[in-house]
Amino acid sequence: MNDNDLTKVFDTYRPALGPDLEFMGRLEQRLEAVEFIREQQESRRRRNHIGLVAAAVAGCVVGAIATLVSPWIMSACIGIAGMSELMAVVTTWVVAAVLCVASILAVYDMCTTSFKKLEPAPRNVSNF
Amino acid sequence: MNRTEFVRHVERCQRELRRFLTALCCGDTSQADDLAQDALMKAYLSCDGLQDDSKFKSWVFRIAYNSFISGTRRPCPTIGLEQATAMESGDCSDSAFRYQALHAALGRLSEKERAATLLFYMESYSTKEIAKMMNTSSDAVKQQLSRARVHLKSMLENER
Numbered sequence: 001m002n003d004n005d006l007t008k009v010f011d012t013y014r015p016a017l018g019p020d021l022e023f024m025g026r027l028e029q030r031l032e033a034v035e036f037i038r039e040q041q042e043s044r045r046r047r048n049h050i051g052l053v054a055a056a057v058a059g060c061v062v063g064a065i066a067t068l069v070s071p072w073i074m075s076a077c078i079g080i081a082g083m084s085e086l087m088a089v090v091t092t093w094v095v096a097a098v099l100c101v102a103s104i105l106a107v108y109d110m111c112t113t114s115f116k117k118l119e120p121a122p123r124n125v126s127n128f
Numbered sequence: 129m130n131r132t133e134f135v136r137h138v139e140r141c142q143r144e145l146r147r148f149l150t151a152l153c154c155g156d157t158s159q160a161d162d163l164a165q166d167a168l169m170k171a172y173l174s175c176d177g178l179q180d181d182s183k184f185k186s187w188v189f190r191i192a193y194n195s196f197i198s199g200t201r202r203p204c205p206t207i208g209l210e211q212a213t214a215m216e217s218g219d220c221s222d223s224a225f226r227y228q229a230l231h232a233a234l235g236r237l238s239e240k241e242r243a244a245t246l247l248f249y250m251e252s253y254s255t256k257e258i259a260k261m262m263n264t265s266s267d268a269v270k271q272q273l274s275r276a277r278v279h280l281k282s283m284l285e286n287e288r
Binding site for chain 2: 031035
């Protein structure tokens with residue numbers, strides 16, 4: 001057997017492969033699944049981004065409002081609850097911080113949830 | 129490269145890829161098809177990095193070869209040449225039996241020798257191109273080809 005014979009052996013090598021259509025169909029299904037995951041990741045990224053921006057805006061607004069009403073809270077703490085001045089300052093800032101954090105979390109959650117509801121239903125990739 | 133372009137490229141070279149992988153898997157077509165699917169998925173996920181579309185085929189072959197090497201491979205059929213030749217099929221169109229001796233001979237080669245041989249003889253790539261695909265030197269490929277040639281010749285010679 002010489003080199004030409006070896007070349008001939010591989011030239012004539014035609015194993016029985018499965019149907020092309022079946023192979024391509026399987027590949028298309030997997031590509032579809034990849035596209036679906038990509039779309040989901042992209043929409044989640046977009047949703048998180050919008051949620052973060054909205055939460056930051058809400059945090060700023062609530063923080064500003066809390067700062068503006070802090071003298072009133074402080075005087076209420078001293079007048080109504082009978083706290084010392086130091087205790088009243090601490091309480092005021094704790095209340096402001098809690099309000100800010102709560103509003104940030106609530107707005108972020110509301111944004112991500114509502115945007116998720118607005119998105120189109122996922123395609124059927126159950127065959128994957 | 130978008131999905132349509134990718135599929136068009138794949139349609140053009142999928143048969144060659146599957147044929148190459150079938151030989152690489154010593155005739156196991158289902159393993160070859162699984163490997164081809166995995167390689168094509170990897171290719172799709174990284175196809176933005178491909179600069180030159182004309183090199184798509186060699187690029188996919190390289191990914192397929194790496195997929196084969198990196199652990200997805202299963203042991204090749206360990207059936208000997210004597211057993212292989214003793215097995216006869218009534219259906220002469222049965223390619224699994226027709227190529228049994230070749231598959232058994234390929235199974236005796238190392239993975240690198242097998243891949244180099246198939247890329248050289250079946251796909252007509254030059255040793256330089258094969259070296260690039262297999263991430264090795266051109267001299268190493270020449271050595272692998274030379275060793276494989278000797279082994280294949282002696283093994284297939286015995287079949288005649």
